[in-house]
Amino acid sequence: MRGTETYNKPNQKAGFSIEPADDVLRVNAWGHWSLSEVGELDTAFSAYVEDKPYHAVEYDLSRIEKLDTAGAYILARAIRCDTGKCFQWTLKGCDQGQRVLIEAAEKAALGRPPRPVRAWYDMFSRVGESVMRFYAEAYDTLVFFGRFMSVLVRLLLRPHKIRWKSVTAMTEDIGLNALPIVMLLCFFIGAVIAYMGANLLAVIGFQIYMVELVGFAMLRELAGLITAILLAGRSDSAFTAQIGAMKMRQEIDAMQVIGVDPYEALVVPRALACLISAPILTFFAMMSGVFGGMIVAWLGPTDISPILFLTRLQDTVGMSHFWVGMIKAPFFAIIIAVIGCRQGLAVTGSVDSLGNRTTSSVVQAIFTVITIDAAFAMLFLEMGL
Secondary structure (H helix, E strand, C coil), rough: CCCCCCCEECCCCEEEEEEEEEEEEEEEEEEEEECCCHHHHHHHHHHHHHHCCCCCEEEEEEEEEECCCHHHHHHHHHHHECCCCCCCEEECCCCHHHHHHHHHHHHHHHHHEEEEECCCHHHHHHHHHHHHHHHHHHHHHHHHHHHHHHHHHHHHHCCHHHHHHHHHHHHHHHHHHCCCHHHHHHHHHHHHEEEEHHHHCCCCCCHHHHHHHHEEEEEHHHHHHHHHHHHHHHHHHHHHHHHHHHHHHCCCHHCCCCCCHHHHHHHHHHHHHHHHHHHHHHHHHHHHHHHHHHHHHHHHHCCCCCCHHHHHHHHCCCHHHHHHHHHHHHHHHHHHHHHHHHHHCCCCCHHHHHHHHHHHHHHHHHHHHHHHHHHHHHHHHHCCC
């Protein structure tokens, strides 16, 4: 193995010496390792370290007067990397800034950026940004809702301009096609409520009150809420994806050029379809949930016959609870339609935007539906309903 090799030209403001010893390459650099001085050092340094048999590097930067990114990148050529990992290297006689530059150059040699260092207040910054995005989304949704209502009122005054064929087709997709899954899910939910209620009430000998538990839960809350959540996950995402794909293909721009209002052609038909479908789905969800509870009461440990179940349900659970659940359905429908269509119209030209907006659409719709449902529950409680 050759001894120390030195590169130090008279007119050069920077130089280095290389000493291979015991599988360790000792690099001693001095002078100005900056972009204006290291042009000739690059080829020379690479040639000096290319054929040396070593696996570790020891840098002595105590005599370096100036070091920038270009100089650090050249020095980092001595660090050997294999299969995504670099061999050991050490620094001495350097300050913190020089160490950071060499570490960044090593990451660049591996083809990965340096890990960002987050400040202690980064968490609060992200929370603030999230709050600002929340208010921006809420404001944009309210603006969209206001314009939608103005277009809807204008079309209701002139119903011949409503695209009834689109409303009919979307009602079939939103309502009829979703009916089996809504009824099946509510059937099992009603059965679970009846089963759990019967077991809990059996402790105090009040199994018969399981009828009221199923009736109140399904009629007032769960049927409408489950229907709205299914619509948000099934139809709301479809609204955003359909309109977003049209936005990406510039079909909405073409509609505006030929004088077609996107609100009239895309938003209002979907909203009307939701308004028609949601109460129907909610009604069948209520009946299915009550039926599931009745089957468990009949075949389960309580042995309550269907006639007794229906008679007690009629006597103790009034029609007001049914209408409490049905009144919320149109509000949920409007929320789902407005959020889904607004997120679709907000899609930009990228596929990532379409995916992000579809996800945001479902999350915002479910969050808003649950919030409105809680507000209705407190309102009806204050009204004594």
